Amino acid sequence: MSPGSKTPPAGIPLPGLLDVVSGALFAEFRSELEQSQFGDIRPTHGCVFRHVRGDGLRLTDIAERANMTKQSIGEIVDDLVAKGYVQRIPDPNDRRAKLVCLTERGEGAQGYGLSLFAKVEKRWAERYGADRISGLRELLEEIAAAEAPFAVPELAPREPAAA
Amino acid sequence: MSPGSKTPPAGIPLPGLLDVVSGALFAEFRSELEQSQFGDIRPTHGCVFRHVRGDGLRLTDIAERANMTKQSIGEIVDDLVAKGYVQRIPDPNDRRAKLVCLTERGEGAQGYGLSLFAKVEKRWAERYGADRISGLRELLEEIAAAEAPFAVPELAPREPAAA
């Protein structure tokens, strides 16, 4: 029960720092998004906009990438359908499945959101140093691809096989 | 309504990357914590352990630092009291207030948690480069101190006044 063998002074734990920084960044994004024509998009909806591309994606695949259950994603998709951002299209290859696709408005929102993220990142690059922010992105992408490839299949240039 | 003037290809938005990495890191922490003698500590309890120091902290102050309401913190503190990690001590300077203090067990848990975070961070330093991880920490601390000083008063070496 002694207070640890060494208790190395690591400062504030890294996950806490990451959360605080992510929260600040995301708040900047949200405050601009809410004043746009896409103000009815809530933070939860991000898991769909993040992963759905032009050719559509099945519910199960969204759930896997978002690390959530199919039911939760289904609920969120319902909401987005009601708001006119996505639609369910029958999968031509599997009559059970439906492809979640962005509507025209949905594509507009996704594009706007991405440009907004880029804008905020650029602002931070000017604030904290472009090379530092790009270095941060580089490191984070490498870590994300290694630690959670299912969550960011856009990255993950590594093939699983080849012993 | 055109899809953005430039739509610069920024890759995956930074907040998403930060969340994925933070999640992976935190999962590593949790899986070790759950197997320890402090397995009944849940993720939500972190907001208390993060901020309470030896001399105690009032509920209102915890809420401000955690960016949460007094009610939520109160509920979490209730739970931690029931589990024997903290106790409420009357504030000698204000009979309305109570100082939330760690019990002996609470201090043990906090110390163990901190050492666990340090351990995981060290592991990642070996995995991704010690200089890169320490550079990451440095940048995050700078950003956190600038963007959300209320959340990390341990940092924030800047005085607010002095025009």
Next chain:
DNA sequence: GCAACCTTGTAAGGTGCCTTGACTAGAAGG
């Protein structure tokens, strides 16, 4: 073709965490 089994998506109910609103006890200032 059909029987056993897997997968896709949905429905219903529950839990955890957090919020808004209303209140008591004590502090601060006239």
Next chain:
DNA sequence: CCTTCTAGTCAAGGCACCTTACAAGGTTGC
């Protein structure tokens, strides 16, 4: 004393997510 402000609690509600259970459609072997 009387007003006003602050510290903390109580109660009700909501949102996000999960677990359990199930119908419809594919898949494989015979």
